[in-house]
Amino acid sequence: MLRAFALGLLATALTAAPVQGRITDGRQGLPGVRVYPDRLPRVSPAGDLPVAVTDAQGRFQLDLEAEDAVLAVEKDGWRRDLVPAAEWGREIVLHPEPAFRREAVFLVRLDFTDEPSRLPDGALRELLFSRRPGVASAANYLYEVSKGALSLVEGRFLKMRSAEHPAPRRDEHKAAMARWVLERLQGETFGDCDRVNNRTGESKPDGKPDHLWIITPGHPQSITADESHLKAVSLLAPLPWSHNQRWPLLFMTEEVPLGNIVHEAFHAMGEHRVDDLYLESGAALTAGIWDLMDGGQYRGWDRSHPDQGPWVEDTGYSPSHPMAWVRSELWYRGHFRSALHHLAVGGRSWEGWLAPVSRAPGEDPQWLTLADPRKKGRFFSLEVRRPWGFERGRIGHRFGPGHEGLVVATIDPGLLAYGDPRGPVRVVDAHPDSPEPPKPRLPLRLWELDDAAFNLGPGENPKGRSGPLAWEVLETDARGRMRVKVSLDRR
Structure with a gap:
């Protein structure tokens, strides 16, 4: 059976370009479905992937490379799928995604008078919000693992500068820096940045930003292991003006790898119901690379260079799915x-x-x-x-x-x-x-x-x-x- 499976994949791969197909809702053709080859995502891909969009009858044609063996098919409001070559010869059926929604990030770039940001705004936006096929971004990751239910978008983009937190800035200072940002958000109206209940995931505003992410300059301690650098973290922070209320927020540096970003985001989505699965002592086997909440956040690690960045291109750029x-x-x-x-x-x-x-x-x-x-x-x-x-x-x-x-x-x-x-x-x-x-x-x-x-x-x-x-x-x-x-x- 294995030999037949391998020969089947080889025969399909050798005759894979171009591929024609049809996508339906089970009864009739489904227009507007985006179809592209499933390849290793990269933060800065060498080029754009070939993409087809189904016509009014749900048909598409796509030129593929010989090694392409899986197609990604997606349309907002429909359940995303990964379709192996064995199913390309028949109609591909998609089903509605009743839970589909957009969640907005309220993004704060926090600079310091003694250390400004170095990563351009455009590069940060690409890492967080790009929906281009093949790009390793937080938005593409969350869309994939939710199977098309969650579309992450940019909401507000604020820039702040503080002189109250001089270097050296260490992990124990993160709560104070987060509080400094929160104080300046008092009275903000969040509008489209508040679409879901942060705890339950229901499509119901709860008075909090869907996602509040604070980005500072600096290197990621998770990679450098240098205690003078900051480690990405998800906090349930008390509000300075209402201590009995807490907002989930992410606090991280601009050079943090994608895997750390989405790992911390999972902590926040549900207000810390999603736990870390690893044991820092290494005392027992845990989930390893098979879960985002364990070592899987570092999948896509091409080489080891903790002393010199940048790291986003070759470290943690292709994090595992959650189990x-x-x-x-x-x-x-x-x-x-x-x-x-x-x-x-x-x-x-x-x-x-x-x-x-x-x-x-x-x-x-x-x-x-x-x-x-x-x-x-x-x-x-x-x-x-x-x-x-x-x-x-x-x-x-x-x-x-x-x-x-x-x-x-x-x-x-x-x-x-x-x-x-x-x-x-x-x-x-x-x-x-x-x-x-x-x-x-x-x-x-x-x-x-x-x-x-x-x-x-x-x-x-x-x-x-x-x-x-x-x-x-x-x-x-x-x-x-x-x-x-x-x-x-x-x-």
Whole structure:
């Protein structure tokens, strides 16, 4: 089956240009759908990707490169999908996205009298808000992981300058600097910058900016490990004029990598329901690169140069998607739950197809869970991960067995504790005896676990066990699905 899958992909790739297709809503052609090849995003791509827009009958034609094997299809108000080559020969069906909305960023550039900003406004806007296909931006990342439900846009852009916070500025000064900004926002009317409830994600103003991001000059401590530099952070800051009210805000330097930006943004969306998954002590395996809230925020790390920037072009520019649990249950407290097809197995065994979690939900489950009989509330989680979209990013260009496939984890929601990571997600390593990879390696001693996925093929491991749960990969197909068998000993 694997040989047939590989030959099918090769034959498709060799005949891939140009490609014609049709996109419908299940009944008739869907006009205005943007179609382009799914390639590794970059902050400053070498050129524009080829893009087609469907006509009144939903038809498109697109010239592709030989290696293109997945198409991104998107239209505001419709659920975004990543479509592998095996499905190009038939009509592609998109479904409405009832949760679609735009969320605005109230952006404050905070300069200091002894240190002005160096990054041009245009470059900052591109990193945060660009919707050009192929650009590694916060807006493109959030649109992709929400599967078209969330469009991040620029709201207000203010510039402030302070003489009250002279160098050296350290992490312990961030709360005071944030308070200084908040004092100057008293009485502001936010208008279109307040469209959602920050805690629940509902489309309902709550008197707070959807996103308040404060950007200062300077290097990112997350990369340099220099305590004289500032670390990006999400704060729930008390208002100077009303201490019983708190606003979520991001505080970060202008040179911070994209992965850090969207990692902190996830903390804020839901007012810190989304927890850090890593353990800074490195005492146990956590989620590694398989989640944005762990080492996955640093995916897309081409080389190690902590002493010299800029870093945005080659560090953390292609961050991982959140795992199914984070995306479905924690992000905005479950507001985007419908973006995944979840199956909770109630019996002792199950066998069937799992679809890639990055795709729009369809008939096959994308997230499989089974209760762990050893502890109330804890459960096993299984999902299929493919190197599509932002998950094309690699660390040190490494790729091989275990870098895609079935990711299995034990999840304990009782270990959520914002600000004091306790490791609620523990990914099972498919290759536990593999050596530690060479540099570049993740900061903070974070686990990489980049070869933790179970799969079929040379060097792969199709079978695994964790306590009472056993699983096996039986088959894969050209659509990226995996047929798996799981069994649970409940004694």
